Amino acid sequence: MNDPPRDDHDLLAAHVAGDAAAFGVLFARHRDRLWAVALRTTGDPEEAADALQEAMISAFRRAESYRGDAAVTTWLHRIVVNACLDRLRRRKVRLAEPLPDDLEEHLGRGSAATATPQAEDPADVVERDDRRRLVLAALDTLPPEQRAALVLVDMQGYSVAEAAELLEVATGTVKSRCSRGRARLLPLLAPLRGEGNPDTVPRVPSTGAPPATDPDPPHPTSTTGGEQP
Amino acid sequence: MTADERDLTPEEEDEVTRLLAGAGGPLRTPPDVVARLDDVLAGLVAERDADAAASIPAPSAAPASLEGRRRRRWPKALLAAAAVVAGGYGVTTALSGVTMSGSDSAGSADEAAGGAGAESSGSDAGGQAMGDRVRRDGADGQAGEAPANAAALRDQPPLLRADHLAEDVSRLLDDAAQQKRATDGPAQLLKGTLPPKAAACVPSRLGPDDTWYLVRYDGRRAALVAAPPDGGTVRASVLGCDGERLGSVAAPAP
Numbered sequence: 001m002n003d004p005p006r007d008d009h010d011l012l013a014a015h016v017a018g019d020a021a022a023f024g025v026l027f028a029r030h031r032d033r034l035w036a037v038a039l040r041t042t043g044d045p046e047e048a049a050d051a052l053q054e055a056m057i058s059a060f061r062r063a064e065s066y067r068g069d070a071a072v073t074t075w076l077h078r079i080v081v082n083a084c085l086d087r088l089r090r091r092k093v094r095l096a097e098p099l100p101d102d103l104e105e106h107l108g109r110g111s112a113a114t115a116t117p118q119a120e121d122p123a124d125v126v127e128r129d130d131r132r133r134l135v136l137a138a139l140d141t142l143p144p145e146q147r148a149a150l151v152l153v154d155m156q157g158y159s160v161a162e163a164a165e166l167l168e169v170a171t172g173t174v175k176s177r178c179s180r181g182r183a184r185l186l187p188l189l190a191p192l193r194g195e196g197n198p199d200t201v202p203r204v205p206s207t208g209a210p211p212a213t214d215p216d217p218p219h220p221t222s223t224t225g226g227e228q229p
Numbered sequence: 230m231t232a233d234e235r236d237l238t239p240e241e242e243d244e245v246t247r248l249l250a251g252a253g254g255p256l257r258t259p260p261d262v263v264a265r266l267d268d269v270l271a272g273l274v275a276e277r278d279a280d281a282a283a284s285i286p287a288p289s290a291a292p293a294s295l296e297g298r299r300r301r302r303w304p305k306a307l308l309a310a311a312a313v314v315a316g317g318y319g320v321t322t323a324l325s326g327v328t329m330s331g332s333d334s335a336g337s338a339d340e341a342a343g344g345a346g347a348e349s350s351g352s353d354a355g356g357q358a359m360g361d362r363v364r365r366d367g368a369d370g371q372a373g374e375a376p377a378n379a380a381a382l383r384d385q386p387p388l389l390r391a392d393h394l395a396e397d398v399s400r401l402l403d404d405a406a407q408q409k410r411a412t413d414g415p416a417q418l419l420k421g422t423l424p425p426k427a428a429a430c431v432p433s434r435l436g437p438d439d440t441w442y443l444v445r446y447d448g449r450r451a452a453l454v455a456a457p458p459d460g461g462t463v464r465a466s467v468l469g470c471d472g473e474r475l476g477s478v479a480a481p482a483p
Contacts, residue, residue, distance in 0.1 A: 020274050027270070035258040049262045053269055057448050060273045135252035154246050155253030182245040183237050189248050 008072035016063050023060055030073055033156070034080045040151040041084040043140040047091075048084070055083040070165060078166050081148055088144035131192055138188035146181035149174050154182075272448035276388045389446045389453065389467060391476060398465050399480040401442060402455060406483035432468050446475055458482035 006014065006022075008029070014022035027034075034055070038048035059079050066075055139147050145167075152163040153174065160178070164171040237245070258266075387404075389397045432441050438457040445451065446467045455465040466477040 020278065024267075024270055024274075027266070031258050031263070031266070032256060035262065036253075036256040039256065040253070045259070045262075049265065052262070053266060053449070056266055057269065057273060060270070060448075131248075132252040135248055139249075150249060151253075154249035157250075157253070179237070179242070182242050183235060185245050185249075186237060186241055189245060192248050193244060 009068065012063055012066060012072050015060075023063070026072070027056055027059070027076075030076055033073075034076060037077060037151060037156060038080055038084055040136070040139070040155055041081065041144075041148050042087060043136055043147075047087055051083040051087050052080060054087075055080040058083070074162070074165055077152075078168065081152070081166055085144050085148060088147075134192060135189065138185050141188065142181050142184055146177045146184070149177035150181045150185075153178050268450070269448045272388070272445040272450070276390070276445065276448060279388055386443045386445055386450075389444050389451070389476075391447050394467070394476050395478045395480055398453065398455075398463075398478050399483075401444070401453065402463060402465070402480055402483045405440075405442065432472075451475055 006025070008026060011022045011026040011029075015026065031052075035048065035052060038052045038055075039045060042048045042051055055076075059076055066072070070078075139150065142150070148167060149163060152158045152166060153160060158166065160171050160174050164174045167174065387397070387401045389401070432452045432454050435441060435454060436456060439454050441452050441454045443450070444453045444467070446453075446469075450470050452468045452470070453465055454468060455463050457463075461482050462479050463482050464477065464479050467475040469475050
């Protein structure tokens with residue numbers, strides 16, 4: 001007889017109790033979503049892998065600090081987002097090169113689940129990848145906090161309230177960051193709105209200019225999850 | 230407010246949202262990242278097991294021999310791994326004849342990346358992967374014969390904790406010194422072989438009399454590089470497989 005699958009809380013509790021396999025099961029369950037958040041927030045596969053590893057270590061070691069007042073997946077995402085933001089903030093000088101050439105390769109590995117037709121026209125694939133690359137390059141120009149908010153809300157599909165809980169800020173702060181981020185992105189995404197040719201769009205991230213600091217100081221939060229690892 | 234920070238119309242805001250959503254969607258974690266995470270996780274589990282085993286009190290009536298104390302601090306499996314590392318992984322450049330100073334960190338990072346890929350298959354067929362051996366003739370590794378202690382090599386290398394670095398390094402050096410005295414010493418290393426994982430984590434720079442050990446530092450593979458004793462102290466640095474300096478400590482010479 002097969003045991004029913006354990007839920008996230010059970011797995012985390014089992015890990016704290018000494019179950020050697022529980023954390024691996026739990027992390028694997030959410031790994032792809034965590035990877036997506038890390039990759040899109042950092043904009044760099046190596047940075048994302050480092051952040052995800054750092055977050056995993058932190059979660060493994062500090063599982064006892066989880067108090068259960070947020071979903072386990074929220075807790076995990078929060079740790080990953082914090083690891084990404086820490087890394088972005090530490091990155092004093094932005095690399096002068098555009099996004100790594102293999103970013104789309106990384107992105108493409110998981111994009112099968114985005115309902116891409118099996119026999120898609122190669123030209124469409126190229127065009128979609130170009131669009132995606134341009135969006136990510138534009139995102140890379142934003143301050144980390146705005147980027148994280150947009151990744152969570154607009155790209156990962158979290159509600160504003162969920163993103164606020166994840167980022168440990170008020171919902172108004174998330175709305176403000178998203179709104180300001182979108183405003184900054186609008187001109188950069190103009191080619192995708194039929195206002196120009198993507199091939200002629202300047203690669204804004206290649207200027208090497210570091211992103212501005214967050215212009216949106218956090219609002220007093222009413223949604224603190226509490227169990228910051 | 231700058232021109233690009235003006236309030237967007239609802240239509241503009243929706244359009245940006247749509248473009249971001251179009252670039253979003255599910256992703257699958259690349260296999261090399263999965264392998265790397267699995268590797269680190271295995272290290273964390275081993276580390277926790279070691280901590281748990283170390284916290285078990287020894288029988289109070291037992292004589293407190295040096296060996297007994299050592300065994301209480303180092304669980305059996307770790308002792309075996311430490312001994313293997315001390316005898317098999319510890320390499321001095323003088324003895325091995327490998328000149329490391331010509332390497333750069335990029336090369337080291339490339340090696341690390343290759344190692345991660347190797348570990349991907351290693352997690353599925355670890356025995357096979359670890360059974361293969363790389364003989365270090367110059368900078369290139371070639372498949373060599375498996376040493377007799379291949380089974381022991383499958384154990385985790387010594388674990389170093391960032392928050393107990395001095396203590397852990399001191400212990401490792403003590404055990405390495407004891408192993409050296411108990412065997413024919415590092416001269417054996419002239420013909421020693423390195424497992425693939427160690428080859429992918431070779432420090433890019435070593436002093437002529439430095440000794441290094443493959444370790445796990447907070448769950449990740451790393452190399453501990455120890456300088457020769459100086460005034461009763463050994464300066465040791467922990468280097469990540471990408472060459473990043475992760476920590477350093479001055480430990481009492483064994």
